[in-house]
Amino acid sequence: MTETQSPDTSSEAHVPASTRGLGNWLDSRTGYRALIQSALYERVPGGARWRYVWGSTLVFAFMTQVVTGLVLWASYSASAQTAWESVYFIQYEMTGGWLLRGIHHVMAQAMIVLLALHVMQVVIDGAYRAPREVNFWLGLVLMTLVLGMALTGYLLPWDQKGYWATRVATNLAGLVPLIGPSIQQLVVGGPDYGHHTLTRFFALHAGFLPATLVLFLVLHLSLFRKHGLHAKQPITQPDAMFWPDQVLKDAVAMLAVMAVVLGVILLPALRAILAGEPIVSGHLGAELGAPADPSEPYAAARPEWYFLFLFQFLKVFEGWGATGEFLGAIVVPGATLGVMFLMPILGQWKLGHRFNVLFTIAILAGAGLLTAMAVHEDYYALWADRSAFADVEKVLDSTGGDSEKIAAALGHDKKKIADFENRRHKLESIRRSEAFLSAVKQAGRDADRAVELAGRPEKIPPTGALSLVRSDPLTQGPRLFAQHCASCHAHVDPSVKGVEREFAKGSAANLFEFGGESWVRGLLDPKQVASAAYFGNTAHSEGDMVSFVSEDFADKEVWKQADKEAVVFALVEEAGLLKGTENTKLVKRGRELIADTDRCGSCHPYGENETELGYAPDLNGWGSTEWVVGIITDPTHQRFYPDTNDRMPRFGVASEGGLPALTSEQIELISRWLRGSWYRPAASEKPGAAAGHP
Amino acid sequence: MTAESHQEPADEKTKRRSFLTGALAILCGGLATVPPFGAALWSFFDPLRRSSGAATFLPLTDLTNVPADGQPRQFPVIADRVDAWTGFKAEPIGAVYVKRDEGSDRVEALSATCPHAGCFVELDKAAGCFRCPCHNSSFTLDGGIVAPSPSPRSMDSLECEVSKSGAVSVKWQNFYSGTEEKVARK
Numbered sequence: 079m080t081e082t083q084s085p086d087t088s089s090e091a092h093v094p095a096s097t098r099g100l101g102n103w104l105d106s107r108t109g110y111r112a113l114i115q116s117a118l119y120e121r122v123p124g125g126a127r128w129r130y131v132w133g134s135t136l137v138f139a140f141m142t143q144v145v146t147g148l149v150l151w152a153s154y155s156a157s158a159q160t161a162w163e164s165v166y167f168i169q170y171e172m173t174g175g176w177l178l179r180g181i182h183h184v185m186a187q188a189m190i191v192l193l194a195l196h197v198m199q200v201v202i203d204g205a206y207r208a209p210r211e212v213n214f215w216l217g218l219v220l221m222t223l224v225l226g227m228a229l230t231g232y233l234l235p236w237d238q239k240g241y242w243a244t245r246v247a248t249n250l251a252g253l254v255p256l257i258g259p260s261i262q263q264l265v266v267g268g269p270d271y272g273h274h275t276l277t278r279f280f281a282l283h284a285g286f287l288p289a290t291l292v293l294f295l296v297l298h299l300s301l302f303r304k305h306g307l308h309a310k311q312p313i314t315q316p317d318a319m320f321w322p323d324q325v326l327k328d329a330v331a332m333l334a335v336m337a338v339v340l341g342v343i344l345l346p347a348l349r350a351i352l353a354g355e356p357i358v359s360g361h362l363g364a365e366l367g368a369p370a371d372p373s374e375p376y377a378a379a380r381p382e383w384y385f386l387f388l389f390q391f392l393k394v395f396e397g398w399g400a401t402g403e404f405l406g407a408i409v410v411p412g413a414t415l416g417v418m419f420l421m422p423i424l425g426q427w428k429l430g431h432r433f434n435v436l437f438t439i440a441i442l443a444g445a446g447l448l449t450a451m452a453v454h455e456d457y458y459a460l461w462a463d464r465s466a467f468a469d470v471e472k473v474l475d476s477t478g479g480d481s482e483k484i485a486a487a488l489g490h491d492k493k494k495i496a497d498f499e500n501r502r503h504k505l506e507s508i509r510r511s512e513a514f515l516s517a518v519k520q521a522g523r524d525a526d527r528a529v530e531l532a533g534r535p536e537k538i539p540p541t542g543a544l545s546l547v548r549s550d551p552l553t554q555g556p557r558l559f560a561q562h563c564a565s566c567h568a569h570v571d572p573s574v575k576g577v578e579r580e581f582a583k584g585s586a587a588n589l590f591e592f593g594g595e596s597w598v599r600g601l602l603d604p605k606q607v608a609s610a611a612y613f614g615n616t617a618h619s620e621g622d623m624v625s626f627v628s629e630d631f632a633d634k635e636v637w638k639q640a641d642k643e644a645v646v647f648a649l650v651e652e653a654g655l656l657k658g659t660e661n662t663k664l665v666k667r668g669r670e671l672i673a674d675t676d677r678c679g680s681c682h683p684y685g686e687n688e689t690e691l692g693y694a695p696d697l698n699g700w701g702s703t704e705w706v707v708g709i710i711t712d713p714t715h716q717r718f719y720p721d722t723n724d725r726m727p728r729f730g731v732a733s734e735g736g737l738p739a740l741t742s743e744q745i746e747l748i749s750r751w752l753r754g755s756w757y758r759p760a761a762s763e764k765p766g767a768a769a770g771h772p
Numbered sequence: 773m774t775a776e777s778h779q780e781p782a783d784e785k786t787k788r789r790s791f792l793t794g795a796l797a798i799l800c801g802g803l804a805t806v807p808p809f810g811a812a813l814w815s816f817f818d819p820l821r822r823s824s825g826a827a828t829f830l831p832l833t834d835l836t837n838v839p840a841d842g843q844p845r846q847f848p849v850i851a852d853r854v855d856a857w858t859g860f861k862a863e864p865i866g867a868v869y870v871k872r873d874e875g876s877d878r879v880e881a882l883s884a885t886c887p888h889a890g891c892f893v894e895l896d897k898a899a900g901c902f903r904c905p906c907h908n909s910s911f912t913l914d915g916g917i918v919a920p921s922p923s924p925r926s927m928d929s930l931e932c933e934v935s936k937s938g939a940v941s942v943k944w945q946n947f948y949s950g951t952e953e954k955v956a957r958k
């Protein structure tokens with residue numbers, strides 16, 4: 079290389095001779111100057127332009143993923159009992175882990191956007207045409223690899239979101255004719271999802287795919303250099319060198335990409351600052367859902383946003399069964415990719431090029447439209463006004479949805495019926511959207527709770543975070559209650575307005591804060607005991623307890639106010655729910671009164687009294703976890719209602735050879751939830767509490 | 773090079789411009805890489821922030837299990853252990869040799885971790901000494917170094933406590949290996 083050929087070697091003049099000596103030595107051994115020379119002094123026909131930056135930003139994005147990914151790798155553990163746990167640790171306990179994971183997560187999404195821009199620029203500019211066909215094909219392979227990395231990365235945290243999305247994706251892969259099931263089983267690492275799904279996805283995500291990607295990237299770049307940059311016509315500016323003008327544009331674009339990525343990560347922090355809330359660094363960057371649980375339905379399951387169009391696209395083929403899915407998930411995307419592979423050949427003709435451009439724009443616009451549709455459907459309830467459909471709901475309620483009856487209710491008016499059907503569809507969309515939104519909310523609550531449990535000082539047991547969640551009364555209690563108890567029992571705060579309607583629907587007592595002071599007060603309140611919140615809708619509504627409370631207990635001669643109070647506190651103490659110490663003195667008196675065979679003790683066995691079991695529930699340990707477990711297990715047990723049990727199933731008793739409706743663990747979870755006994759972090763243990771307010 | 777400095781000012785201007793452009797490009801590109809590298813380094817060095825916590829006395833055994841015969845006996849050290857995200861309940865976390873000399877009430881404990889490079893030192897009953905299987909360091913039954921030895925110091929003694937009821941507990945600690953000085957790990 080001679081001086082005249084290199085446009086900018088003047089900087090060497092400022093370098094001290096000794097360094098130059100070293101530089102010369104290194105250059106003679108490596109030829110690095112020529113290398114840098116050829117890397118930097120690539121001719122850019124028509125000068126630097128912004129439209130050429132996309133390829134460089136993609137390389138930058140990929141390098142970012144490599145750097146952050148390697149360090150994530152250093153802390154990640156791929157197994158069903160440690161994946162979620164290690165990601166939790168990265169996100170919530172490792173210094174800067176949230177930022178590291180956040181950058182990796184958001185940059186992955188940025189990469190998809192940049193990819194779309196790059197493809198668009200190449201197609202619109204016709205840069206795929208001869209002699210650059212092969213490079214275009216290499217680019218398509220790179221695109222597929224990037225999408226593959228996005229897909230495999232989504233599973234790695236092993237949270238509900240990733241787990242269910244991956245189940246869907248792998249099941250769709252199974253639809254490929256002949257080899258589908260084998261592909262699926264290979265990817266999943268066996269017939270079922272577990273350790274090997276994670277190890278395989280991880281190996282794909284961090285090994286096979288990036289290694290292949292690097293290989294293709296090298297080919298892609300060297301072919302790019304071989305053919306030179308394809309300039310957008312017409313060229314109006316003089317040619318320039320890659321360095322420094324195009325490099326500056328590229329660098330500015332990279333910086334912009336990084337700024338956007340950081341912005342996405344830090345935006346919630348800004349919002350928190352503006353709202354005066356504490357910033358929890360663990361909540362920034364990438365989300366972490368509740369640990370994956372194959373036994374827990376997840377109605378909020380959606381793929382990552384850039385695959386949402388495919389998800390929505392499948393709905394087009396709804397009702398076609400497996401063929402539809404095969405078409406939507408494999409044939410159409412495959413055909414699209416096929417057309418793209420043909421582009422360089424089609425592009426030889428002017429019309430072909432026009433087709434390619436239109437096709438690319440149509441695909442991107444279609445994907446955009448489908449994405450918008452998916453979002454619109456999911457979030458419809460946020461802007462749709464459900465109350466405007468009250469009349470439709472009324473008709474549906476009264477007719478039970480029967481079309482004959484609806485027609486009759488609308489006076490067989492065709493126009494009215496058509497209008498009704500139309501609005502009924504809208505109402506259904508709102509309901510579906512509401513269900514989705516509440517599932518998302520629930521998922522958020524479950525995730526927060528899982529993180530709260532994982533942050534206990536005892537940390538996560540070796541069996542993994544899922545076992546923590548499964549044995550958490552706060553998580554499981556409401557679910558089990560809704561499934562097994564709520565058809566009869568309400569669980570609503572009685573002080574809420576209009577709650578009576580809720581009680582009226584049930585056929586058994588409201589169990590909100592069962593065993594607590596206000597529940598006991600209500601039970602012993604003549605006005606309430608026979609209401610729907612207690613015995614009103616049960617066979618006991620005219621039983622001895624109701625008449626006792628409304629007659630004897632209300633008699634001020636027999637029951638002094640202080641004694642009544644004492645009974646309340648003694649019962650709450652039995653349940654182990656007495657708060658504070660100011661009422662403990664009363665408890666002793668209350669216990670005597672309960673045991674007294676002239677009072678409560680005439681029916682209820684308690685303490686030393688010799689009242690027999692079987693007539694009225696045993697009050698020893700009344701309302702305690704053990705007591706509640708007992709009554710749920712078998713309400714017809716001698717301790718409870720052997721003869722007068724009103725329709726309550728024996729949840730813990732199995733018929734011969736069968737399984738009980740609830741396991742003893744589940745019964746214990748319900749009991750502990752009803753009594754409000756679950757783990758609560760001390761104020762100082764809450765994540766981010768240090769950054770909190772006074 | 774000297775020829776260049778005599779060129780026209782217009783050329784100087786382009787040169788300056790292209791120098792500035794280059795500098796700006798390097799600045800922007802450099803800035804763009806700060807967040808990923810910063811986050812990567814920040815989290816990569818997280819382990820340096822972690823410590824095993826203050827050494828505490830852990831219950832080991834009962835005095836009756838340590839007869840006053842001058843013979844060391846091996847006991848596991850049981851404690852709750854946290855490994856990153858996992859909390860283990862009552863797990864063996866190490867081993868100690870405990871002995872009581874004849875006619876003595878004093879209980880002595882030696883860590884089974886070799887001060888040379890951390891192997892598990894074994895008790896060679898026949899030879900009446902401790903021996904490390906890794907590089908053959910030998911120690912007396914009191915833990916004293918037997919020269920010549922790869923180990924730079926004697927076996928690490930641990931503080932012991934015997935309660936009135938006879939419960940033996942030991943202050944469990946790890947020490948840096950390979951040093952002459954016995955320095956506890958934090």
Ligand code: FES
Nearest residue numbers: 886888889904907
């Ligand atoms: S580790 Fe024990 S002798 Fe080297």
